[in-house]
Amino acid sequence: MxxxxxxxxxxxxxxxxxxxxxxxxxxxxxxxxxxxxxLVVERAGREIAExxxxxxxxxxxxxxxxxxxxxxxxxxxxxxxxGGIVLRERNLELMRELGxxxxxxxxxxxxxxxxxxxxxxxxxxxxxxxxxxxxxLAAREPMxxxxxxxxxxxxxxxxxxxxxxxxxxARRAFAWQGTK
Ligand code: S3P
Numbered sequence: 001m002x003x004x005x006x007x008x009x010x011x012x013x014x015x016x017x018x019x020x021x022x023x024x025x026x027x028x029x030x031x032x033x034x035x036x037x038x039l040v041v042e043r044a045g046r047e048i049a050e051x052x053x054x055x056x057x058x059x060x061x062x063x064x065x066x067x068x069x070x071x072x073x074x075x076x077x078x079x080x081x082x083g084g085i086v087l088r089e090r091n092l093e094l095m096r097e098l099g100x101x102x103x104x105x106x107x108x109x110x111x112x113x114x115x116x117x118x119x120x121x122x123x124x125x126x127x128x129x130x131x132x133x134x135x136x137l138a139a140r141e142p143m144x145x146x147x148x149x150x151x152x153x154x155x156x157x158x159x160x161x162x163x164x165x166x167x168x169x170a171r172r173a174f175a176w177q178g179t180k
Pocket of ligand 1: 014018083123
């Protein structure tokens, strides 16, 4: 199925490289990089951990959907989403409307390495973050798979190579000719 609009939406678990790889893709294509987490923070005037603590996860999820809705008229964006974006069916529809949905994956060990030292992710602030990560990952994998049209495993890939692979897929999906 060809993607409808010329945007690339990155989905995947925390630590799979959505923001870093997304920035590179945007730079190389001359697209604008957008991060749904950053937009929620900007609109709320508060950090995500603080939002979770004061307003609760559900409020954060409402804001996340509102951010996606506000993007649907745009083109030439690379949109990195929060890891929980796939929890709502409505978000899946919105992302499909936006364009090509790419899922980034990585092994559990690599994800843990990437997120372990970061305290910005409220869902992993538990007694046993490794077990929490494992359970969340298992529960969400089918959701990422259902959301995305294409998957890239970033476990052993440098970010630059991962960006190139996504661009190659976009070229096919959007039927771009020539050098873009
Ligand atoms: C979340 C992932 C985070 C952020 C929030 C919730 C999740 O985004 O949206 O902490 O539910 O997996 P990243 O995937 O960018 O870390």
